[in-house]
Amino acid sequence: MMKRHALALALAGLLLGAGNGAALAAEATPQPPREKWTFAGPFGKFDRAQLQRGFKVYREVCASCHSMSLLSFRNLAERGGPEFTREQATVIASEYKVKDGPNDQGEMFERPGRLADRFPSPFANEAAARAANGGAAPPDLSVIAKARGYERGFPWFLLDMVTQYQEHGADYINALLKGYEDPPAGFTLPSGAQYNKYFPGHSILMPKPLNDGQVSYTDGAPQTLDQYSKDVTAFLMWAAEPHLEARKRIGFQVILFLLIFAGLLYFTKKKVWKELEAPAERARGQTPVEGSP
C-alpha cells in the first residue's frame, strides 16, 4: 500500500514538474497572438492594397538592412501578388541602382534597375552586413515568413491540421515587429541589443524598426505601427509563397472534382455490377424474373 502511494506521489510530482517546466518555457517566450489574415483559410487571398503598402514599408524601412534577393522587380507586376501594373513596376525598378558590368574597359558600373533584375542587397557581402549590425547579419527576407514560426505543441498542432492554420510565420513576424519592450527588472541585455518579447531569448540585435507615422500611406490606411507591421508581414508572406492563391484555388477545385468523381464512380459501379448482382438476389428467393435460367 505504502509503495503504491509513493509511486502515485512520484508520478504526480513528475507531471506537476513537467507542467511547471512547460509553463515556465511559455512564460519565457510567449506565443505570438493570432492575427486575422486575408490569406488564411481554404479561400484565402492577398489584399492587393495591403501588399502594395507592405512593399512600401519594406522598401523605405527594412531594405536598408535586409536583402530580398530571390525577388525580381517583375514579380511586383505578376498575378497573385501586389499586382502593380507593368509600367509602375518598371518605374519602381528604375528608381534602384543596380550593379552591372564589366563594361568595355573591364569596369563594373551602376545603372538603373530593370524588370528582370533581382532586388539589390544593401550590403556587399555577409561580413559587411554583420559588421554594420553589431555582429548579427540581418537575414535575407525572401522566404523568412516560411522559415520562421513557433511551436504550438500538443494537441494544438493536430487541431491546426484540421483548421488549416498555416500562418505561424506571419503571426511570429507581426508579433516580433511589435514586441519591443523595456526589459523586465533583472534582465541584463548584451550591449547593442534590444529586448523583444517574442524573439527567442529576448535579446535581439535588430533595433526597433517601425514606429507610428514613419511611412506615409497614400490610400488612407492608418499610419500606425500596428498597420505597418501587418502590411509588411503580408508582403513577406507573399514573397515567401507567391503562388499561395493559386495553390488554394486549385486545392479547392481538386477536392470538388474528387467529390463529383466519387459520385460518378459509385453509379458506374452499380451499373457494371447490376447483371451479376441480380441472379444472386434471385437465388435468395427474391423477385423471380421470367426467362432466367
Ligand code: HEC
Ligand atoms: C538597422 C537594421 C535593420 C532594419 C532597418 C531592420 N532589421 Fe530586421 N534584423 C536586423 C538584424 C541585425 C537582425 C538579426 C537580429 C539577431 O539575430 O539578433 C534582424 C532580424 C530580423 C528578422 C529575423 C528574426 C528571427 O527570428 O531571427 C526578421 C523577421 C526581421 N529582421 C524583419 C525586419 C523587418 C520586417 C524590417 C522592416 C520593418 C526590419 N527587419 C528592419 C536588422 C534590421
